Amino acid sequence: MSWRHGHVSVRGASGDRRHVDVLLRAQEAYASIAPITGEMRFGWYIRSLHKWAANLMIFAMFLHVVRVYFTGGYRSPRQLNWLVGCSLLGVTLTFGFTGYSLVYEELSFWGATVACNLADAVPLVGPYIGHFLRGGPEVGENTLTRFYILHIGFLPTLTMALIGLHIFFVRLHGVTELKFEDEKVPVKERFFKFWPDHATTELLIGVLLMYLLTIMALVFPAGLGEPADPTTTPPHIKPEWYFYFSFRLLKLTSLKVRVVLTMAFGAAIFLWPFIEEWLQKRFRLSDSFSVAMGVLGFFGFLVLTVWESLA
Template identity: 50%
Template sequence: MNGVRNWIQERIPVSGVELAEVTNEPVPNHLRRWWFCLGGTPAYLFVVQIVTGILLAVYYQPSPETAYESVRRITEEVNYGWYIRSVHKWAATLMIASVILHQMRVYFTGAYRRPREINWMIGMCLLLCTLLIGFTGYSLVFEQLSYWGATVAANICDMIPFVGRLAKQLLLAGDEYNENTVPRFYILHAAILPATMILLLVVHIALIRMHGVSELKFEDETDDGPGHYDFFPDHFYTELIIGLVLMILLSVLATVFPAIMGPRADPLTTPEVIKPEWFFYATFRWLKLFSGTFAVLSMGFIVFVMFTWPFIDTLLRRVTRIEEISVWIGIVGVFLLVALTTWEALVPH
């Protein structure tokens, strides 16, 4: 054993002590509370998505002629295919929810402020990629609602001034839904978007390591006590417990509420009710409230404001001299988001 250890040490000259110093970064005390550990939750669910997605890709056939039948075979014939598909579906749902909650936590704790503005923008890119990967995955089943949902999304893209037609063609691989659309969604869902997210995550984590985690103080903390604790084993155990709880939750959801098959896509029959997945409810309701071009432009403006909020926040605090003005604006924004989502969920048409 000593010979093997020496052979490895000679070729990889890193000792255990040095490795511990690199990886065992001090963690602020507020992360002992699990609800502040939402950054690791979507990363864990992303790994679940990759593993289950690879298993599903063994049987999935990305073309309009074969997509629906291959998903039906996975769901009804392949051993444990229904379970793998259901875990994939619920992991996507929880991943989107956890990314949204994590971004909200960062917003309401002011963790986007100097010098972390760039990391906030990277987080926004990760949020958009997560929503897009959810949309493209939903569109791969080639069910009636997913087909018409993709058609509606392409028509929305077409309303964007100047680049709308190009955006629609890039999304559908043509001017309308055709034989190349499902393969286009598949490439986006299984290759381009995951690779983009991995690159963004690497940069995101690197910046967190450079700047450190934003530290929060609570009333029950004493000034003379230690302000940090070790990543390993203390924080590692927290993340491990969260991962185990998520795995149990995913298994329960996949078993009790498994993914089912809807009607096969029929381009000649428009459904009476077209509803997107829940994470687009607010957007869909917004589009129904206003005219097409205004709704699309206003949504683009909202996304732009969210990206540049660290700089807008600095300006608002300087002008109003209200330190927590962003918190009040955020509360209004969350109420609007919840209201629009609930409205769309409850209204049948």
């Protein structure tokens, strides 16, 4: 949890400096990012910190959800906290998507276009969602404005609220551990004081995090692709790595099938505490069933992601 909170802090601080210099006009969005990357003093460093903090935050969120699942941290009485955690994962992915869409390079424009087309394919309400995201019939200036408001206004507020709720539930119910780990430690030694234990740990993690992000910013600075050209579709375009699995699934199926499968998969993950409880009551399944389903889902995600990365 400390790593994820650190990523939120770094992204917020670096993003606050950047958003002052970003213009919302579609024709000027790309041109406003270029000086940050190439001319502004330490602008490339701030932008690189922002980019890599976002990527590490998403990666940490994925790992945290996997960890909570396999330690059974979604079971009673922690079902509500699982819902909050899954919501945080969704918000984090939306952060990443809206963030790189604002750059308005080829990846940004066509990624936003594909996302809006996917929204159109949602049964019943799809066209309304797609039109709302675009702010009109096609991706353009209104789309940037809406993504910008989401990225710097709505999503940060929602994130802080969900983190606060998440911490409240953790304090209320405690943290789950693997059974063999929990049994080795006496009950009185399973709790740590905020000062100096927890505060020192947070400080150390913060320093290590900034050190890691600085190395990544120096070795892999955030680049800038070609400016978006709505009239020409580039031959090779890919989303960010955390959407590789979805992009590969789109290549293997039709648009509507991909949307339905993704919605079903997302709903199953979100509601899994209640689905598992119902299955155990109905069919008397053991915990190994949930472990098997988790392994299957994790490796399915991993295979699709690696497959797309190598394509």
